[in-house]
Amino acid sequence: MFRTIPEPDWKLFKEFHSLLLERYCQRTLEELDQLRHKDAVASDRYFDIRELLKKRDKTLQKIFQDYRRSTAIMQLAAMRNAELLSDAELERFSAETQSDIKAWTGEE
Numbered sequence: 001m002f003r004t005i006p007e008p009d010w011k012l013f014k015e016f017h018s019l020l021l022e023r024y025c026q027r028t029l030e031e032l033d034q035l036r037h038k039d040a041v042a043s044d045r046y047f048d049i050r051e052l053l054k055k056r057d058k059t060l061q062k063i064f065q066d067y068r069r070s071t072a073i074m075q076l077a078a079m080r081n082a083e084l085l086s087d088a089e090l091e092r093f094s095a096e097t098q099s100d101i102k103a104w105t106g107e108e
Helices: 007-036 042-065 069-081 095-105
Strands: none
Touching: 007 042, 007 069, 042 069, 069 095
């Protein structure tokens, strides 16, 4: 079992939460734009967009919805797995929190 995130890391997590949510949504919108301009009939593009939104909504809920201090490390690991949390951003957290995140992601 992992420990609760320390107060300074919790404050940093709160800062990153909205930034990474925005990054996730921007990435999704770019994917949708690619599908919208795909060379295919409208119905195929529509169903592809619908499927992508279902997948992205499910991922969004998994990563961003359970916004609590007790789940912050798991959320950060999920953000890292989704390639939303960069190396430079990860390095701003304490060594202990970095270690916990890496343990969750299998990076260690």
